[in-house]
Each structure stands twice: as structure tokens, then as C-alpha cells.
Amino acid sequence: MVQVHMTVNGEPVTADVEPRLLLVHFVRQTLGLTGTHWGCDTSNCGTCVLWLDGVPVKSCTVLTVMADGHAVRTVEDLERGGRLDPVQQGFMEEHGLQCGFCTPGMMLTARWLLDRNPDPTEAEIREAISGQICRCTGYENIVRAIRWAAAHPHAVEVPS
Amino acid sequence: MRVPAAFEYERAESVPHALALLARHGSEARVVAGGHSLLPMMKLRLAQPACLIDINGLTGLSYIREEAGQLRLGAMTRHAELLASALAARHFPLLGDAERVIADPIVRNRGTIGGSLCQADPAEDLSAAFAAAKALAVIEGGGGIRTVPIAEFHRGPYETAVAPDELLTEVRLPIRPGAGSAYEKVERRVGDWAIAAVGAVVWLEGDVVQDVGIGLAAVGAPHFHAAEAEAALRGRAPDAAAIAAAAALAAEHARPTADQRGPVDYKRHLVGELTGRALRRAVARARGREG
Numbered sequence: 001m002v003q004v005h006m007t008v009n010g011e012p013v014t015a016d017v018e019p020r021l022l023l024v025h026f027v028r029q030t031l032g033l034t035g036t037h038w039g040c041d042t043s044n045c046g047t048c049v050l051w052l053d054g055v056p057v058k059s060c061t062v063l064t065v066m067a068d069g070h071a072v073r074t075v076e077d078l079e080r081g082g083r084l085d086p087v088q089q090g091f092m093e094e095h096g097l098q099c100g101f102c103t104p105g106m107m108l109t110a111r112w113l114l115d116r117n118p119d120p121t122e123a124e125i126r127e128a129i130s131g132q133i134c135r136c137t138g139y140e141n142i143v144r145a146i147r148w149a150a151a152h153p154h155a156v157e158v159p160s
Numbered sequence: 161m162r163v164p165a166a167f168e169y170e171r172a173e174s175v176p177h178a179l180a181l182l183a184r185h186g187s188e189a190r191v192v193a194g195g196h197s198l199l200p201m202m203k204l205r206l207a208q209p210a211c212l213i214d215i216n217g218l219t220g221l222s223y224i225r226e227e228a229g230q231l232r233l234g235a236m237t238r239h240a241e242l243l244a245s246a247l248a249a250r251h252f253p254l255l256g257d258a259e260r261v262i263a264d265p266i267v268r269n270r271g272t273i274g275g276s277l278c279q280a281d282p283a284e285d286l287s288a289a290f291a292a293a294k295a296l297a298v299i300e301g302g303g304g305i306r307t308v309p310i311a312e313f314h315r316g317p318y319e320t321a322v323a324p325d326e327l328l329t330e331v332r333l334p335i336r337p338g339a340g341s342a343y344e345k346v347e348r349r350v351g352d353w354a355i356a357a358v359g360a361v362v363w364l365e366g367d368v369v370q371d372v373g374i375g376l377a378a379v380g381a382p383h384f385h386a387a388e389a390e391a392a393l394r395g396r397a398p399d400a401a402a403i404a405a406a407a408a409l410a411a412e413h414a415r416p417t418a419d420q421r422g423p424v425d426y427k428r429h430l431v432g433e434l435t436g437r438a439l440r441r442a443v444a445r446a447r448g449r450e451g
Contacts, residue, residue: 019169041162057270131264
């Protein structure tokens with residue numbers, strides 16, 4: 001076992017892990033943050049995307065020990081203080097999800113894109129999410145949802 | 161759930177430390193960088209190292225710079241960094257062409273150029289691009305630093321000149337005047353490995369091809385290299401007939417195998433077509449016109 005220290009959504013975390021424990025399983029099973037989904041296991045589908053030091057990565061292909069000393073951000077951190085991220089609101093407004101399986105990864109990639117490019121073209125959005133698969137094939141609405149978020153850059157209240 | 165078999169984990173703090181760890185653990189150890197080739201193979205037990213030496217902490221190996229007439233790429237440079245590099249694009253636009261079609265943006269955030277080269281997958285795109293650019297691989301070991309031409313780097317599928325106690329630290333691309341370059345790839349879908357791909361670099365002197373490099377991925381070319389096609393074009397004007405002749409030679413000498421990505425005839429056809437396209441764009445870029 002190896003002891004790791006990291007921050008997850010801003011909170012310090014310390015744990016003893018097997019070197020072979022993948023980051024997706026650490027986040028889901030050890031920390032109970034099940035918003036990060038576990039899908040193809042081959043770094044193709046992108047539902048396990050989370051941020052490592054501010055950059056989206058496929059966490060089924062990152063060892064937990066590789067996150068030692070680094071900052072992890074998961075989909076649970078998009079909503080802050082009762083306020084949804086505009087990307088979350090956009091997925092609601094534009095019906096950007098059907099089954100919801102790909103949604104956490106899609107939203108984290110969308111947030112990363114908008115942070116770097118606040119007004120992306122449709123082509124730029126499609127390129128950004130090209131490593132992520134929506135098995136419901138709801139890409140049109142996912143693109144619309146991200147465009148909605150670009151057009152409404154300020155967080156909105158969680159509807160009661 | 162697919163997880164790797166158990167292994168011992170070591171984290172390298174410096175290049176000398178990585179070399180010491182490699183010397184201590186021998187051929188049972190593997191270096192891991194981005195892990196996007198190695199970890200999937202470990203999940204499938206196609207690779208089962210007893211020890212992983214993590215070099216992600218070697219941030220000093222992450223750079224793209226021009227030095228001593230060469231474009232120098234640190235082995236830990238992430239694919240996304242190479243894609244974003246204006247310096248790399250200015251000297252070798254084929255690198256950007258290739259990076260745009262390597263995996264997907266999220267994988268490119270993590271995968272490294274050194275890892276891609278050392279994985280030595282026969283369909284790996286940068287290997288063909290570097291072959292075209294006549295790059296040099298810098299390899300460090302206990303005995304010091306050696307430089308290996310890229311044509312001698314790949315020993316075969318998944319096999320390189322890097323010994324078990326050595327580390328690839330840098331790739332150098334000689335910068336010469338009159339250069340133009342391009343990379344052309346056909347894949348089944350976005351992010352997939354190539355069905356066939358061709359990288360071309362031409363160095364023009366007036367209207368003559370002073371030198372040319374042509375690299376092929378996924379079609380069985382020895383060392384990712386189309387030597388016959390290069391020889392046919394060298395010293396000639398890069399007109400339509402000369403490019404067509406080189407493209408035909410590249411196709412003739414390629415050794416693709418049939419697999420789920422296509423039959424031999426189709427892949428051979430692609431080699432000819434893509435060689436022509438890559439050469440035409442490379443020549444246009446050498447002449448200052450985007451092809």
C-alpha cells in the first residue's frame with residue numbers, strides 16, 4: 001500500500017491505496033463520489049473524465065498514485081453554494097441528457113472548454129467532446145447545452 | 161472491472177533517479193508516463209511489469225524549444241502541448257497535422273510524445289512524422305547520453321533501441337532551410353488508429369527537392385520509412401509526375417496486412433493516395449502556400 005495525499009474538490013484527502021487502484025475507482029468507491037462514471041475501461045468513452053490539476057483526463061487510465069500531491073476535481077464540484085454551473089443549467093435547458101451516463105464527463109469537458117474559450121463555435125465544441133461517447137446519440141442537444149452555457153456565463157440558482 | 165495485476169510502484173524524482181531505479185529493477189520494470197498505452201495493455205495482461213517507474217514528476221522533460229539548429233521536444237511533452245506549440249507548427253507543420261488526429265483531446269492532455277515513441281505501436285502517428293523529419297532520439301543511461309537516428313530507433317513492433325536500463329529523454333528535429341511538411345491520415349472514426357497514414361517533409365532548393373523524408377504508419381514499412389519513394393524524388397523538381405512516381409513506389413513497397421481496418425489492396429491504395437497528398441501539401445508549404 002502507498003499513502004497518497006491530494007485535494008479532491010478543494011478538500012484534502014489522505015488514503016492508503018494499492019498502486020494498481022485506478023483513479024476512477026478511488027473516487028467512486030473509496031471517496032463515494034459516484035458522479036464520476038465508469039464506462040468502457042479503455043480510455044475511449046470519456047464518461048470517467050475528471051480534472052487533474054485543472055485539465056480533464058480519463059480517470060480509468062490514471063493510477064490513484066499518479067494523483068498523489070495533485071488536485072482532483074469531479075462533477076460534484078460544478079455546483080457550488082447551491083448554484084449550478086451554467087453548464088449544468090444548459091444541460092437542463094436544452095435537454096442535454098437522456099440516460100445521463102455520459103453527462104458528468106461531458107459537463108466537465110464543457111466547463112474546461114468554456115474556461116479557455118468562452119464563445120466556442122459548434123465545430124470547437126464538437127472537437128472538444130470528440131473523445132466522449134453519448135450512447136443515446138444525443139450530441140445535438142449536448143452541443144446546444146454547451147452553447148446555452150456560453151450564452152449564459154453567470155451561474156443561476158438551483159430551481160427548487 | 162479491468163484492473164492491472166499488482167505491481168511495485170516507484171516514483172522518479174529526477175532523470176538520474178529514474179535511471180537508478182531502472183538499474184535496480186532491471187527488465188521487470190517499465191517506465192510509465194501518460195500511461196495511455198501501457199495501462200490498457202496491463203489491464204489486458206498484454207503487459208505485466210513487476211514494477212512501474214512513474215516519470216510524471218520529471219517536469220524538466222516537458223519542453224519544446226529551438227536550440228542548436230534543432231527543434232527539441234522533451235520526452236514528457238504532452239500531445240496537447242505539441243499540438244498547441246506555435247514554434248513546432250512554424251518549423252514542422254506536419255506535427256500539428258498529426259497531433260490533431262492522434263486519439264482525442266482528453267487523451268492528448270495526458271499522453272506524452274516519449275511514451276508514444278517508446279510504445280512503438282506500428283500504427284503510431286508521431287513515429288511516422290519523426291521518420292519523415294529525420295529526427296534523432298536522445299537516450300540516457302548509466303553509461304551516458306547517446307543519440308540514435310529515428311530510423312534506428314524502432315526495432316520492430318513494440319520494440320525500440322531503448323535498453324531496459326535507459327530512458328528516452330528528448331527528440332530532436334534538425335531545422336533546415338526550404339522545408340515544408342504535411343501529415344495525412346485515414347482512420348475509421350475520430351480518434352482511431354490509422355488505416356494508413358503518411359508524413360512528408362521536403363527541403364527545396366529553388367525548384368529542386370534537395371532532400372525529402374517520407375514516413376508511413378500502420379502499413380508495415382520498415383522503421384516507418386518509405387526509402388524507395390524518397391530516393392525517387394530526391395534531386396528532382398516536385399512536379400506532378402515526380403510526386404506520382406514517388407507515391408507509386410511508396411505504395412508498392414509498403415507491406416500492409418489485412419485486419420479489421422481493411423484489406424491489403426485498400427491499404428496499399430491509401431498509401432499511394434496519401435503520399436501524393438502529403439507531398440503536394442508539403443511542397444506548397446515549402447513555397448509559402450498553404451496546401
